[in-house]
Amino acid sequence: GAVVSQHPSRVICKSGTSVKIECRSLDFQATTMFWYRQFPKQSLMLMATSNEGSKATYEQGVEKDKFLINHASLTLSTLTVTSAHPEDSSFYICSALGLLASSYNEQFFGPGTRLTVL
């Protein structure tokens, strides 16, 4: 099956610093990737939709200037958390859309990145 990787798997940073998370589709091209975050004991919440070569679309309540998304190629999307604060500590998960032979667009999820801001 299609594989999506994320790097790093976990990161600890100081308050006020920026952190970049990479999401790669390893064996397929993805024109669309999604970014979710998950707080402890809660479900995944969609943050933004990332389309290759265009600006990301953010969900209501997600600050686009704080969570910078770049989808520069068909296999890579990056999420940069700028000026991170402790309340940004969360599990960040990306997914990539892969077109199957049946024309159904299946979402393949990455393993997630655990961000802890001290």
Place this chain on the structure above:
Amino acid sequence: DAKTTQPNSMESNEEEPVHLPCNHSTISGTDYIHWYRQLPSQGPEYVIHGLTSNVNNRMASLAIAEDRKSSTLILHRATLRDAAVYYCILSNSGYALNFGKGTSLLVTP
């Protein structure tokens, strides 16, 4: 987004079948029924999806009611590795997934 209703938790014995129910009375004609599962500290894993007909794959079976207002995910023989949160999600193909609270499945030896 059409909503789904799932039990908060279910319990099963190892090697027994598990039927995970999902109600989706407001489903639209173009909504696919997706099932994903998530183990602790991991990304969601695709389990199965369907539109109108029942579906089988190596992981599970999906039984869809004739009126499409409910569905059941069937794990034929639960193993300890099947303990996870199972999400039933409605979505058109290619759209972001709206995760609800899901069903936490506990499998006991």
